[in-house]
Every structure is written in structure tokens, then in C-alpha cells.
Amino acid sequence: MASDSSFLFSGIRFNRKKFGVDIARFQKKESDTDSTKISSVAEDESAKSREAVEEKTTSTKKRKRKGNSSGIHILRDAIFRKQHNIHVSGYNVPSPLQSFDELKSRYNCPSYLLRNLKELGFKLPTPIQRQAIPVLLDGRECFACAPTGSGKTLAFVCPMFMKLKLMTKNLLRNADFSKFPCDIISTPLRLRLAIKKKKIDLSRVEYLVLDESDKLFEPELFKQIDSVLKAFSNPSIIRSLFCATLPDFVEDRARELMHDAVRVIVGRNLNPPVLVFLQSKERAKELYGELAFDNIRVDVIHSDLSQQERENAVDNFRAGKTWVLIATDVVARGMDFKGVNCVINYDFPDSASAYVHRIGRSGRAGRTGEAITFYTEEDIPFLRNVANLMAASGCEVPSWLMELQKKKWKKHRPKRDSISTKPETA
Numbered sequence: 001m002a003s004d005s006s007f008l009f010s011g012i013r014f015n016r017k018k019f020g021v022d023i024a025r026f027q028k029k030e031s032d033t034d035s036t037k038i039s040s041v042a043e044d045e046s047a048k049s050r051e052a053v054e055e056k057t058t059s060t061k062k063r064k065r066k067g068n069s070s071g072i073h074i075l076r077d078a079i080f081r082k083q084h085n086i087h088v089s090g091y092n093v094p095s096p097l098q099s100f101d102e103l104k105s106r107y108n109c110p111s112y113l114l115r116n117l118k119e120l121g122f123k124l125p126t127p128i129q130r131q132a133i134p135v136l137l138d139g140r141e142c143f144a145c146a147p148t149g150s151g152k153t154l155a156f157v158c159p160m161f162m163k164l165k166l167m168t169k170n171l172l173r174n175a176d177f178s179k180f181p182c183d184i185i186s187t188p189l190r191l192r193l194a195i196k197k198k199k200i201d202l203s204r205v206e207y208l209v210l211d212e213s214d215k216l217f218e219p220e221l222f223k224q225i226d227s228v229l230k231a232f233s234n235p236s237i238i239r240s241l242f243c244a245t246l247p248d249f250v251e252d253r254a255r256e257l258m259h260d261a262v263r264v265i266v267g268r269n270l271n272p273p274v275l276v277f278l279q280s281k282e283r284a285k286e287l288y289g290e291l292a293f294d295n296i297r298v299d300v301i302h303s304d305l306s307q308q309e310r311e312n313a314v315d316n317f318r319a320g321k322t323w324v325l326i327a328t329d330v331v332a333r334g335m336d337f338k339g340v341n342c343v344i345n346y347d348f349p350d351s352a353s354a355y356v357h358r359i360g361r362s363g364r365a366g367r368t369g370e371a372i373t374f375y376t377e378e379d380i381p382f383l384r385n386v387a388n389l390m391a392a393s394g395c396e397v398p399s400w401l402m403e404l405q406k407k408k409w410k411k412h413r414p415k416r417d418s419i420s421t422k423p424e425t426a
């Protein structure tokens with residue numbers, strides 16, 4: 001996508017029901033605990049004096065108040081997470097950070113670390129930092145997935161720095177630095193060899209981060225990584241897995257590797273099936289290459305494929321084997337897609353009819369659907385046309401969009417920057 005691109009949501013569907021269910025579940029858990037406590041007090045009543053009963057009633061009320069206030073905390077955290085697109089699972093997940101200053105009040109973070117963050121211009125934690133940092137500082141294992149560039153590095157480095165500071169005294173007293181002349185930077189294969197030859201002892205490591213775990217756990221590296229991981233045998237080790245995409249094999253490995261880990265996912269979850277439109281087959285192939293590299297279940301249809309190949313791709317998409325199908329307007333026109341949850345106009349459509357054809361693929365037969373349209377500066381003159389179409393189909397349209405000038409919209413296909421991040425071969 002061109003570097004100056006921003007995006008427009010057309011027809012966002014907000015899943016209120018799911019949010020409602022989540023809150024109800026939290027509240028039920030709280031009230032379940034309270035009712036257990038109250039009934040145990042009632043059983044004791046006959047055997048105790050009136051005074052004792054009164055004392056217990058008071059303490060029950062106190063506990064109940066405490067329960068309510070922690071219920072409020074849970075609700076407040078749930079709303080905060082929702083606002084920041086943070087999804088968590090696991091028991092007793094610590095509250096997300098409201099600010100970096102909370103690192104001091106909640107975790108006694110040394111002031112110089114906070115000063116450094118300020119000097120770097122980091123005003124607020126990013127969503128992954130808000131949730132993953134407290135999880136790790138609470139000594140919990142963490143499985144975190146957040147998009148590239150979302151600040152994952154600081155999310156695992158910050159607790160590491162804070163823990164190092166806390167252990168400084170012990171380190172100075174016990175460490176034999178002559179044996180640690182440098183940090184170790186190694187590929188998994190070399191590290192495995194060093195472990196095998198007993199050149200390195202990892203049995204006392206206390207904090208292990210597997211960054212880019214979506215790449216580390218790819219089947220080709222599986223054996224190497226597995227034997228390296230076994231060498232981290234400290235039972236109180238805190239392990240964390242960070243990744244930008246969430247293929248099934250990463251989820252499976254995370255589940256095998258960690259027990260009681262808190263799972264933190266940031267970002268809008270992919271809601272397959274998703275159909276993505278590009279303006280040319282060259283760009284469609286480029287995007288396919290990028291998404292396939294990230295292990296997304298993706299396929300592409302373009303005019304270089306035979307009719308049979310295209311039909312196979314559509315069949316796999318319909319059967320749920322492929323989650324994302326990339327297409328161009330010309331090829332998609334003759335194909336029948338059903339049950340598409342989301343249409344993404346990665347390249348702005350070249351005309352009103354292209355827009356209508358594309359988004360008409362989602363939300364069929366009374367189902368709701370979502371359409372997302374990316375636009376660059378060159379596409380802005382045509383935004384008003386999209387706004388009109390949205391308004392005509394009953395969507396809520398922001399007023400700034402309706403105030404834009406309208407321009408004749410036909411054969412609009414600007415030259416766009418390459419999508420591929422592959423280095424060019426000389």
C-alpha cells in the first residue's frame with residue numbers, strides 16, 4: 001500500500017452481543033463467589049451467639065462490598081481493553097496499564113527507566129504494552145500477538161529491565177563475569193549444538209522470550225527449537241511468546257509449552273471469509289506473496305490462472321480451507337461467492353459499479369457484512385461518491401465525508417507503490 005494511505009470504514013458492524021456476554025460472564029463469576037460466602041455464614045448461624053452472627057454479617061457485607069468493587073474493576077478493565085482492542089484470556093488477568101507512570105505506583109519501576117521512556121518520546125504505552133507488561137511483571141507467562149510495529153519489543157524488554165534492576169545485588173555478589181564475556185547471539189541450530197556439547201548451561205535462566213514465534217515454530221525449525229527449549233529447565237522460568245500473526249501451529253505450540261499463560265491478542269480479529277480486491281493481477285500476486293509469507297490461509301485468483309484453477313480457489317474459499325481470497329475485479333465478476341463476512345478494497349475501486357459489485361459480495365441473504373476501503377491521497381476526490389453509496393444503503397456516514405466535493409468517478413486507476421517487501425534482486 002502507498003505510504004500515505006489511510007483508511008475508511010464503510011458500514012462497520014460492532015458486535016455488541018459478544019461484549020454483553022463477556023460482561024455478563026464476569027458478573028456471574030463475581031456473584032457466584034459472593035453467594036458461596038453468604039451461604040457458609042448462614043450454616044454457622046445456629047451454633048454461634050447473636051454477637052458472633054452480627055460480627056459475621058458485618059464481615060460478609062464487607063466482603064460483598066469488596067466483591068462488588070473488584071467486579072467494578074473487572075468491568076472497568078473490560079471496557080478499557082475493548083477501547084484499545086485488547087483481547088485477553090486466562091484466569092485473573094492483571095489490569096492493563098493506563099499510563100507508564102503506573103509502572104512506578106504498581107511495580108516500583110526505577111525512575112530512570114521512566115525518564116528514558118519520556119526522553120524517547122514514548123508518552124503512552126501501546127495496547128500490547130498496556131497488557132503484556134503487567135502480565136509479565138506479575139510473574140505470569142504470556143502468549144501475545146499484536147501487529148508489526150505495535151511496540152512488542154518494549155512489551156517484553158521493559159519487564160526484563162525492571163527485573164534486572166531488582167536482581168542487581170544478587171548478580172553482583174554471585175556472578176562470575178569471567179564466564180560471561182559477552183551476550184550470546186545465535187541461530188537455534190548453533191545454540192542446540194552448544195547445549196549438546198555442554199558449552200552452555202541454560203538451566204538457571206529466569207526469563208525467556210520467544211519473539212517472532214510465528215517464524216520460530218514453523219515446521220522446518222520445530223526440532224531445533226524444541227530441543228533448545230528443553231534446556232531451559234528452571235521450574236520458575238517465566239516464558240513468553242510474541243508474534244505478529246496467529247497461525248494454528250503457533251497456538252498449538254503455545255498451549256503445549258505454557259500452562260496458565262495469559263493470552264493477549266491485540267487488533268481486529270480476522271473474521272473469515274474475507275475477500276480482498278486489488279486493481280491489477282500484478283498487485284494481487286504481490287499481496288498474496290506478503291500474506292502467504294505471514295502464514296495466513298490465503299489464495300489468489302487472477303487472469304493468469306485457468307478456469308479450473310480459479311474454480312478450485314473459490315471452492316477452497318467456500319469450504320473454509322482458505323480464509324482470505326485475493327481477487328481482481330475482472331476475475332471476480334464471473335464467480336459466485338457466498339457468505340463473505342468482509343470485503344476489503346485494498347485498492348480503491350475504479351468506479352461506482354466496481355464498488356457496488358465488490359461490496360455486494362458480503363452480507364448476502366439477510367446476513368450482516370462489513371466492507372473496508374483503503375484510500376490514498378489520490379483517491380480522496382472520489383471519497384464523496386463512496387459516501388453517497390454508503391448513505392443510500394442506509395449506513396451512518398460521518399459528516400466530513402458528506403462535505404467533500406464530488407468528482408466524476410470512472411477508470412480511476414492511479415499508479416500505486418509496490419506492496420512487496422521482498423528485496424529487489426540486482
Ligand SMILES: Nc1ncnc2c1ncn2[C@@H]1O[C@H](COP(=O)(O)OP(=O)(O)OP(=O)(O)O)[C@@H](O)[C@H]1O
Pocket residue numbers: 121122123124125126129146147148149150151152153154244
Ligand atoms: N509506547 C510507545 N510510544 C511511541 N513509540 C513507541 C512505543 N513503543 C514502541 N515505539 C516505537 O514503535 C516502533 C515499533 O516498535 P517495535 O519494533 O517494538 O514493534 P514490533 O511490534 O516489535 O514490530 P515487529 O513485529 O515488526 O517486530 C519502534 O520505532 C519503537 O521505538
